[in-house]
Amino acid sequence: MTDTLNETMGAIGRPLRRKEDARLVTGNTNWTDNIQLPGTLHMAFLRSSIAHAKITHIDTSAAKAAEGVVHVYTGADFPGQPGSTCVWPVTDDIVLSHYPVICEDEVKYVGDVVAVVIATEKYLATDALDLIDVDYEVLPAVVDMEAALAEGSPLVHSDKGTNHCYTAPVPFGGNYAEVKAKADVVVTRRFINQRLIPTTMEPRAVVAAPMGMTDEITLWTATQVPHVLRVLLALLTGIPENNLRVVAPDVGGGFGGKLQIYREEVLAVLLAKKLGRPIKWTETRSESILTMHHGRDQIQDIEIAATSDGQILGMQVHLLADMGAYLQIITPGTPLLGMFMYSGIYKMEALDFKCTGVYTNKTPTDAYRGAGRPEATFAVERIVDELAAELGMDPMELRKKNWIKHEEFPYTTVEGLTYDTGNYEAATARALELFGMEELRAEQAVRRASGDPVQLGIGISTFTEMCGLAPSRTLGALKYVAGGWEHCTIRALPTGKIELVTGTSPHGQGHATAWSQIASDIIGVPVEDIEVIYGDTGRSPYGMDTYGSRSLAVGGQAIKAAGERLVEKARIIAAHQLEVSPDDIEFNAGTYSVKGDPEKATTIQAIAFEAFTAHNLPDGVEPTLSGEATVDPMDFSYPHGTHLAAMEVDTETGKVKLRKYVAVDDCGVQINPMIVEGQVHGGLAQGIGQAMYEGAEYDSNGNLLTASMGDYLIPSSADLPSFITDRTVTPSSTHPLGTKGIGEAGAIASTPAIVNGVVDAIRHLGVNDVLMPTSPQNVYRALQAANKGGAA
Amino acid sequence: MTHISATVDGTHRQGEVEPRLLLVHWLRENLGLVGTPIGCDTSNCGACTVLVNGKSVKSCNVLAVQIDGAEVTTIQGLASEDEWHPVQKAFKECHGLQCGFCTPGMIMASVDLLTENPNPTEEEIRDGLHGNLCRCTGYHNIVKAVSHAAAEMSGS
Numbered sequence A: 001m002t003d004t005l006n007e008t009m010g011a012i013g014r015p016l017r018r019k020e021d022a023r024l025v026t027g028n029t030n031w032t033d034n035i036q037l038p039g040t041l042h043m044a045f046l047r048s049s050i051a052h053a054k055i056t057h058i059d060t061s062a063a064k065a066a067e068g069v070v071h072v073y074t075g076a077d078f079p080g081q082p083g084s085t086c087v088w089p090v091t092d093d094i095v096l097s098h099y100p101v102i103c104e105d106e107v108k109y110v111g112d113v114v115a116v117v118i119a120t121e122k123y124l125a126t127d128a129l130d131l132i133d134v135d136y137e138v139l140p141a142v143v144d145m146e147a148a149l150a151e152g153s154p155l156v157h158s159d160k161g162t163n164h165c166y167t168a169p170v171p172f173g174g175n176y177a178e179v180k181a182k183a184d185v186v187v188t189r190r191f192i193n194q195r196l197i198p199t200t201m202e203p204r205a206v207v208a209a210p211m212g213m214t215d216e217i218t219l220w221t222a223t224q225v226p227h228v229l230r231v232l233l234a235l236l237t238g239i240p241e242n243n244l245r246v247v248a249p250d251v252g253g254g255f256g257g258k259l260q261i262y263r264e265e266v267l268a269v270l271l272a273k274k275l276g277r278p279i280k281w282t283e284t285r286s287e288s289i290l291t292m293h294h295g296r297d298q299i300q301d302i303e304i305a306a307t308s309d310g311q312i313l314g315m316q317v318h319l320l321a322d323m324g325a326y327l328q329i330i331t332p333g334t335p336l337l338g339m340f341m342y343s344g345i346y347k348m349e350a351l352d353f354k355c356t357g358v359y360t361n362k363t364p365t366d367a368y369r370g371a372g373r374p375e376a377t378f379a380v381e382r383i384v385d386e387l388a389a390e391l392g393m394d395p396m397e398l399r400k401k402n403w404i405k406h407e408e409f410p411y412t413t414v415e416g417l418t419y420d421t422g423n424y425e426a427a428t429a430r431a432l433e434l435f436g437m438e439e440l441r442a443e444q445a446v447r448r449a450s451g452d453p454v455q456l457g458i459g460i461s462t463f464t465e466m467c468g469l470a471p472s473r474t475l476g477a478l479k480y481v482a483g484g485w486e487h488c489t490i491r492a493l494p495t496g497k498i499e500l501v502t503g504t505s506p507h508g509q510g511h512a513t514a515w516s517q518i519a520s521d522i523i524g525v526p527v528e529d530i531e532v533i534y535g536d537t538g539r540s541p542y543g544m545d546t547y548g549s550r551s552l553a554v555g556g557q558a559i560k561a562a563g564e565r566l567v568e569k570a571r572i573i574a575a576h577q578l579e580v581s582p583d584d585i586e587f588n589a590g591t592y593s594v595k596g597d598p599e600k601a602t603t604i605q606a607i608a609f610e611a612f613t614a615h616n617l618p619d620g621v622e623p624t625l626s627g628e629a630t631v632d633p634m635d636f637s638y639p640h641g642t643h644l645a646a647m648e649v650d651t652e653t654g655k656v657k658l659r660k661y662v663a664v665d666d667c668g669v670q671i672n673p674m675i676v677e678g679q680v681h682g683g684l685a686q687g688i689g690q691a692m693y694e695g696a697e698y699d700s701n702g703n704l705l706t707a708s709m710g711d712y713l714i715p716s717s718a719d720l721p722s723f724i725t726d727r728t729v730t731p732s733s734t735h736p737l738g739t740k741g742i743g744e745a746g747a748i749a750s751t752p753a754i755v756n757g758v759v760d761a762i763r764h765l766g767v768n769d770v771l772m773p774t775s776p777q778n779v780y781r782a783l784q785a786a787n788k789g790g791a792a
Numbered sequence B: 001m002t003h004i005s006a007t008v009d010g011t012h013r014q015g016e017v018e019p020r021l022l023l024v025h026w027l028r029e030n031l032g033l034v035g036t037p038i039g040c041d042t043s044n045c046g047a048c049t050v051l052v053n054g055k056s057v058k059s060c061n062v063l064a065v066q067i068d069g070a071e072v073t074t075i076q077g078l079a080s081e082d083e084w085h086p087v088q089k090a091f092k093e094c095h096g097l098q099c100g101f102c103t104p105g106m107i108m109a110s111v112d113l114l115t116e117n118p119n120p121t122e123e124e125i126r127d128g129l130h131g132n133l134c135r136c137t138g139y140h141n142i143v144k145a146v147s148h149a150a151a152e153m154s155g156s
């Protein structure tokens, strides 16, 4: 293994137990729903149970007269007021949509908001919903993407004249038609990357309150993005940004689902201002499943062209992406976040990419763990397996033949990205060793030969992804309306304690611990003396928050730079105190000493006190000791890894069992390997969830059929095995700490590994694809179809 | 309104409650014991798990009036004054939590599981906790934490 860096160099690299946990394991938590302010009014939402309808009449009089009800609002009370917005209009001719805070005359998906009750108690607010009388004129619902694009389809937004949201053809390198013409083999597949529901265990919750002495409105909300949200709330509500404070207290998971501006947040702020009272709402799980944005939902038409000896020449990628009924924060951009990843780890001459976004009468889609990259990785890793089958090659051999060799880095891909570092050989070698590939292949052969009803399949996924959103200029070129920098301030307090203020906003990732480890190594202060401050625009004014595996990849750079600035300022003060020139001062583990005379020394804590009293500072040096940095990343970073899955498929019942899963990930230098491993485990569970269990299903009228936790199956402990994980360490050359990013890797890599394994188990029976989730029904159907095909 | 009284986390509590009030709402809204969170409205997630007379119960699936006279332990009453319960220690030691939202329920369910079966196999842990959902950890380290706690508690 190549993990020789850092293991003994202080805090970085150690599996420190988390600072966060003391509160969390004792119930001493601060979830938004825990907040109880005096005089709170409760919101409850009347939501449409019809996917598409005109609202012809609403009568709220009975509800208004009900016990405890203070107000009932409808769309007529907020004419033209948007409830969300899109910050990534991906093409010049994109068809944008207005997302009303409360629907005025038409509902466009099941869950759309029709009216809001404000009452003194939560139960009373909910009771009053039943007393609101709404008449609808039902309109035809648009559910299927291809039908939505067909001539004469009913329209989600009739004023737009089309359900076509945008088409983004991207001129990546090479000419696919030319490489296809010279190819010996062309394999074409249609993959369905089904709609998923993020399902954070903490439902969304908001409390908005006017806060006393100023005009400030404080919004506590279960969000990943307090900073982004504050800007957007100001733009959407007209409340001056400097009168808005957004706090993300303890947040119970996000996975992209809380990377959003939601109409419930906008309304809470507007009503807190209007009524001058705290407004509170916590969604039920049923509301959450319907109205937290959904993820994925693409039809992927993929073609791969290769020579007969297995040289990949190029790929064609045509996507249809379901936007749902409205565009939210990055709805149209989400599939495009994957566009750079379709060539994966493989060298090829040409890639033709096109994505069409389509409106339907369904819940809006947006980022879900991986956001575009899992879809891309699924497509490339699946089609490479299909190509191997077509060529009669071992799927790992085909991969090895085409992947970028470790000595070829930095390597510029056909999409034009430059992968800085990687070592696919090392990760693969380690994974194969842990997996026991030869024994499993031998068992597979025996089961095939004996016609065992339970067949064994081996699934491979050799993936890479891009982390660290993002160099701001790149985002600008992609029409994204914000930058991708991150901020950190480190303050040394008079007592020697440290405050580290970060613009990232964790919701389970352990930033309080990991950021302390980084700062501890840089400024030489013990981890326990560092307090990490985050998730509050009042206490941490600058930041771009947490998503896209960016917190360490970008935020880590800001911590390092801020720490170094603090150390440099203290060096000048130390030199003055020790009566030498700053050049003669050495800094090591929190101590400044005179070169060649180590007895003459002082500590960073002592200097913090000197900077506070300011009795004896050198001329021109300002009192107080802190370092501040806002860093725009130089480039993305590219973690990678090799994942292997052993899948058992019962050919009689269609039941699939995950027997063994090996994940070897390379995310560069690891700050806290325990946290890294935890991120991998959680990502695996979500990626495996997509492959085996999860899928949002609608009927042809636009009703969500999987509308409860009993129907939308996230994996339970009984559905998963323990995982075998390990790592290789190939430091990033574009990140000053050598780190890459790990939050999404497990979710990106595992989905194709599982499906490749399932298909491998039953390919000899004529199956070359199984729809996700690989439920008994879907496997059985694939076997039946192959059977019929064979007989015909 | 119905009068109820119960011992909650070692303290005698009583109050007038609506017959439809859920136990979890009594704990959170009336008693201010907000350490027990709510993750669903269909009794699927287990986030709200507490012990009633030593047995784990989903507190969103019980009415407050049903626990009249009972002894209730929530995550906030599990530790003694100066020491965590071994299961709490094990969750931290084994990184059995990330966001921590499932953790109160997961810990309370694990305490009950270990009372029933002090030395469970991995499979028994996975079966025993299948009514408690976690979206962050993939369960790997939760299972490890429960095994670790079992070993600590049996003194091995």
Ligand code: FES
Residues within 6 Å of the ligand: B037, B038, B039, B040, B041, B042, B043, B044, B045, B046, B047, B048, B049, B058, B059, B060, B061
């Ligand atoms: S809150 Fe989900 S089971 Fe009780």
Ligand code: FES
Residues within 6 Å of the ligand: A201, A252, A253, A508, B096, B097, B098, B099, B100, B101, B102, B103, B133, B134, B135, B136, B137
């Ligand atoms: S730790 Fe987040 S849901 Fe379990």
